[in-house]
Amino acid sequence: MAASGEVGYWTAAEARGRGVAPRALEVVSRWALGPQSVMPVARLDLLHAVDNPASCRVAEKCRYVFRALLPPQPPAFPAEGHLHVRTDGGD
Ligand SMILES: CC(C)(COP(=O)(O)OP(=O)(O)OC[C@H]1O[C@@H](n2cnc3c(N)ncnc32)[C@H](O)[C@@H]1OP(=O)(O)O)[C@@H](O)C(=O)NCCC(=O)NCCS
Numbered sequence: 001m002a003a004s005g006e007v008g009y010w011t012a013a014e015a016r017g018r019g020v021a022p023r024a025l026e027v028v029s030r031w032a033l034g035p036q037s038v039m040p041v042a043r044l045d046l047l048h049a050v051d052n053p054a055s056c057r058v059a060e061k062c063r064y065v066f067r068a069l070l071p072p073q074p075p076a077f078p079a080e081g082h083l084h085v086r087t088d089g090g091d
Contacts, residue, residue, distance in 0.1 A: 004043040004045055005041040005044050005045070006044065006046070022061040025058060026062050033086065033089035033090075034089040050081060063086055068083040070083055
């Protein structure tokens with residue numbers, strides 16, 4: 001089994017604030033961490049910039065636990081980041 005996978009999300013601007021990203025992330029997380037054989041993973045990582053509280057809320061709502069504060073990696077990631085991790089499929 002692969003050690004880990006990584007998730008990310010982006011919703012259309014006009015659809016934000018309606019819980020679309022957490023609903024989609026929950027479905028993907030349950031599938032990926034569940035008993036599927038397509039791409040078995042034991043852990044999912046989720047990274048976001050510290051100045052993106054909306055993304056942090058999505059992580060929290062989907063039970064991705066805060067694991068580490070990541071240093072900036074300019075130019076792509078000029079701000080510090082959060083690493084969140086989820087290991088359970090939810091059932
Ligand atoms: C981060 C993102 C995916 C959240 O998606 P979403 O479907 O709006 O998620 P939610 O509806 O659960 O909202 C998450 C948080 O956004 C904030 N929010 C609420 N309404 C909002 C709006 N109209 N616009 C932006 N953010 C809003 C709130 O803090 C909310 O948390 P709450 O439910 O505790 O109040 C979305 O804002 C986005 O695509 N942003 C740009 C891309 C991005 O930052 N991707 C993540 C990179 S790590």
